[in-house]
Amino acid sequence: MSKISDKLLAGTSKPTRVPAKLALADGTIWAGYSCGATGEVFGEVCFNTSMTGYLEVATDPSYAGQIVTMTYPQIGNYGVCPDDVQRDHTALRGMVVRDMCYTPSNWRSAESFPAFLARNGVVGIEGIDTRALVRHIRNAGAQMAVLSTETLDDAQLLAKLAAAPAFVGTNYVEQESCDEPHEYTAENVPAGHQFAYGKAPEAKYHVVAYDCGMKDGILENLVRVGCRVTVVPWNTPAEQVLAMHPNGVFLSNGPGDPDAVEGTYSQVEKLLGKVPLFGICLGHQMLSKACGCTIEKLKFGHRGGNQPVMNLRTGRVEITSQNHGFGIVYSSLGELVPEESGGIAQHAEDLRAYAEAHVAPVVCNEKVGRVQLTHINLNDGTPEGIACLDIPAFSVQYHPEAQCGPTDAHYLFAAFVRLMDGRSDYLDIDIAQDRLAGWTFAEQKEAQHA
Incomplete structure (x- = not known):
């Protein structure tokens, strides 16, 4: 200068x-x-x-x-x-x-x-x-x-x-997780958000959330769909979680290399099929690894509030908030089931081919049975979500709580509740309606014109 x-x-x-x-x-x-x-x-x-x-x-x-x-x-x-x-x-x-x-x-x-x-x-x-x-x-x-x-x-x-330590291979989750279990209820929601949000409903379900470096906005969104949340450290034994008799288990976002977080995915493996599971970001990778999936390091990752993702089950496109540098390899979960994959027998190199074919492909996995690819990134064709069809479990790679970002993917919290309700159509939600759920702006506008 x-x-x-x-x-x-x-x-x-x-x-x-x-x-x-x-x-x-x-x-x-x-x-x-x-x-x-x-x-x-x-x-x-x-x-x-x-x-x-x-x-x-x-x-x-x-x-x-x-x-x-x-x-x-x-x-x-x-x-x-x-x-x-x-x-x-x-x-x-x-x-x-x-x-x-x-x-x-x-x-x-x-x-x-x-x-x-x-x-x-x-x-x-x-x-x-x-x-x-x-x-x-x-x-x-x-x-x-x-x-x-x-x-x-x-x-x-x-x-x-x-001479500095490498990023890959380091377990950052251990330092970002909580030290002791604690509760998160409607009373913990910031009062300063009341100008935009309506009152949280009465808790219907008890959810245990693995804290792998969880954002408070995620906890707030779980509460806003009727959950009472018990937050536990990243390596809490599955037996201890099941002893709490939860209606569902949530796997949170978190930092770093998923392969270094054995303390979480080894416990998730023990939870498969025993309780409804919902994972986001690192939690998505934890569920995938529990199913035997391979993880890859992306060249520069996805970070921002403008990533287009297609829900292959509904054909709707969501603009999503993302923050990750690793991703799952969908083909490593098993061989395709042609009769449930639109007749497709070979894995596509670019997963956007499934969007063009209007197909949500299904593989046969050794551990959990059928696993469906539910979401893909339309920018680069990487996998963004899976659903286990034979056990109650699903996950997405992005951040549906929109902190920061758009609210298109908010429906996934409602989907988790529907999964705990026992519904097989839990992911088939009209996002155009759900994205405004809980906000007060529409009510305020109606009151002004009354």
């Missing part, structure tokens, strides 16, 4: 600039300025394409061990509302933005986002070309990086990065 630009910035709300650098494992270096805590952190660099929801991203435990790049150009303009945090701490290592706003404007805002990052020890960098960085990650793939306000020498940064 020139002396003239420094002089111009001095007359704005921007603070005194502290240099910072981001170095990638492939040797690429990006220079910018600090916009959060100062320090030096290591993690896998990734990107999120959401236009809003930076606070939810910063407090989502699924980002443990990662440095997140926000693709939207200005971050922080509506500030921070404490009721919207997804956990009581931040899990991500660092935040990368094009331009950080220090003077937010929003009636719900309690502080600025850079102040929140600094207070929570999250190192941030602004002033770099995030579009170019995202293109680089898309081409080169997600990789380890170091973000620093302390070491500005390129050679020293890369040397430190080379």
Whole structure:
């Protein structure tokens, strides 16, 4: 930056600039300025394409061990509302933005986002070309990086990065899960959300939720469909869960490599067929691994609130919120059953072929019988959801609670209740109707025109 630009910035709300650098494992270096805590952190660099929801991203435990790049150009303009945090701490290592706003404007805002990052020890960098960085990650793939306000020498940064622990193979779930079982009921729902949501219904079912790094928004949505939730640590023995006599078991989202979370999927294997199961994100991978599925590392993953997913059972397309860098290999679950797969006998390399054929394929699995592919990602054809047809269990790869993101997939919480009701058509829900369930905006509009 020139002396003239420094002089111009001095007359704005921007603070005194502290240099910072981001170095990638492939040797690429990006220079910018600090916009959060100062320090030096290591993690896998990734990107999120959401236009809003930076606070939810910063407090989502699924980002443990990662440095997140926000693709939207200005971050922080509506500030921070404490009721919207997804956990009581931040899990991500660092935040990368094009331009950080220090003077937010929003009636719900309690502080600025850079102040929140600094207070929570999250190192941030602004002033770099995030579009170019995202293109680089898309081409080169997600990789380890170091973000620093302390070491500005390129050679020293890369040397430190080379000695940092790898992201793959590390169990981040252990550090993000709760320590002891606890209850979550309607009384725990933030009062600050009442301006938008109606009152939660009386609890109909008791659900035990494995906390693999769960977002509070998920618990809130379970409560809003009539569940009383007992949250348990990630490695709670299946026998202990069954002793609670739950109506269903929920498998939460969470960070990192699914293969490193043996303490969860080994317990899920013992629960198969004994109680209705619903998993999202990492929970989807835990259910799949319990069925013997292979997991693969995606080149750069899916992170953002605008991922198109098709429900192959209904043909409806949902715009979804996602945050994951690993995915399941559907073909590893077993051979196709042609008579239940539209006559198709061989697995498709690109799963979008099933969308074109209007087929939700079914495989024969050694452990649980028939497993149907229920959802696929329309951007790249990766699997996004499965349903076990011979036992009560289903899962999706994305985040249906919409923190942050659209509400198209909210119906999956209602589907879980229908599964606990014993209905075989639990996934066949009109999302156009369900996506507005529980919101008060329509009621307020009707009252204004009465």
